[in-house]
Amino acid sequence: MVKYIIRLDDACDTQDMQKWNEIEKILDEFSIKPIVGVIPKNQDEQLKYSKKNENLWDLIKKWQSKEWVIALHGYNHKCFKIKRGNRQFLPLNDVSEFVGLKNKEQKKKLQKSIDIFRKNGVYPNVFMAPCHSFDVETLNSLRSVSNINFISDGFSFRPYLRYGYKWIPQQLWKFKLMPFGIWTVCLHPSSMSNDNFKSLYKTLKVHSKKFVNPNQIFNNYKFSKYNLFDFIFSCTYRVLLFFKKSVKNNLLLLIKNIIVQCKKIKILN
Template sequence: MKIAIRLDDITPDMNWSNFERFKCLLDKYNIKALLGIVPENRDPKLMINLPKRDFWEYIKDLEKDGWTLAMHGYHHEYTTHDGGLLPLNRNSEFAGLPFDKQDRMIRSGKILLEKNGITTDIFMAPSHSYDMNTIKALKKNGFTGITDGFGNGPYMWEDMVFYPISFKKSQTLKSKEDGCVTFVVHTNTMTDRDFEAYEKLLATREIVSYSEMLKLKPVKATETDRFKEKLMATTKFHLRETLRLSSNIKRYIKKSVTKKY
């Protein structure tokens, strides 16, 4: 199984030291990733550094060098608690909103990117959450692909190409099947341990540039495939929430015991 890389939360005010450090790793192995660019960031959690003055020129230079670009939402502001069609999370910028509003948001985001010289037909939903209105609005505004879903390679559904992410990284690394999936990376929050893990992974030559994913011919997905995908996402969400709750309980018990003695 080949692995492509997508980098979320690309903004002028992101964690630039982490981004550059990860980019150096990719450059070492001549890997070009997919960049999810927020057209106009209003998410305080992504505001880490002072905005890079030449951000848009920098992004365009990366594209010329072979990196792939996607539109990552609009403002990256969560407006609903709707998990949408791939309910990995319960926060969304788009899912649950009326079509007209989503249409305006997607159109406005695309216009902002184009004003800065960025053209793309690939969409990346914040928190992986989108619904049928999102898909309709994307198609209306000229988008042809979404970087999301599960599978061993691109698939076609509702006249949109989906470029799948890994359901579980450890399973992907063990898989001997043909195909290509995406590892989702948030450089803003990467730790030294994360960098070390990716250094080892890149050395295995299992990672390919995102352009290799785009070359694969999509297969047609059935409604059964989509049902399984949604079930997988729901299961993963509940498992993650169970682990989080268990961790919180353990911390509370430890804190209570410490105070008692």
């Protein structure tokens, strides 16, 4: 049977509180437990939706008490342009908080992040990299400063073992009906529109039973090593995503050009 997990990105002390309240209300109504990526010291200007909330950690503990899974989402989410030639696991974005940095630097960032979590009595067991960008050094550094066992990222139709971690793939950014497999839907509550909330609500009204508590996967799934099928799936999925993005961009360009041409015709007439 197909199963889904919801992942909420970019919880931080400057998140859009109203929208996070809205998503919490919807998820509670359908008893859905998400994975929440928390940025312990946000310095990403694009994520400054409000003034600093001094009670962020109380909120995180409240979520934890409802069995929401808390994940470490980097240290400050301040991403830099990745240098050409620096390899990363999921080349979805050309910016990162970690990719290409030396082990010592990555360790330092992750240690600082872990320290803030611990100081506030929260012990995450999941890592999700800002912008999906991380490399082997990120995983090595994470191993040396934390007990984290799970990675929320990657493309496959199933969770797997890789580089000593248990990976729960994250393949979707909105709900799509799939025939089988375990799928994570990634949402960014602070930037969701009213229509996004409405569409999520409609989806959950019909499909909420397909959404599982991530702890069920963590505790009961029989993880096996990343294999050729995962690799083929990942390559195919990346190619499809690339084409989808290109078609969308080209279509937008085409529409823009048509509008410009129409305006010119109007002026000439």
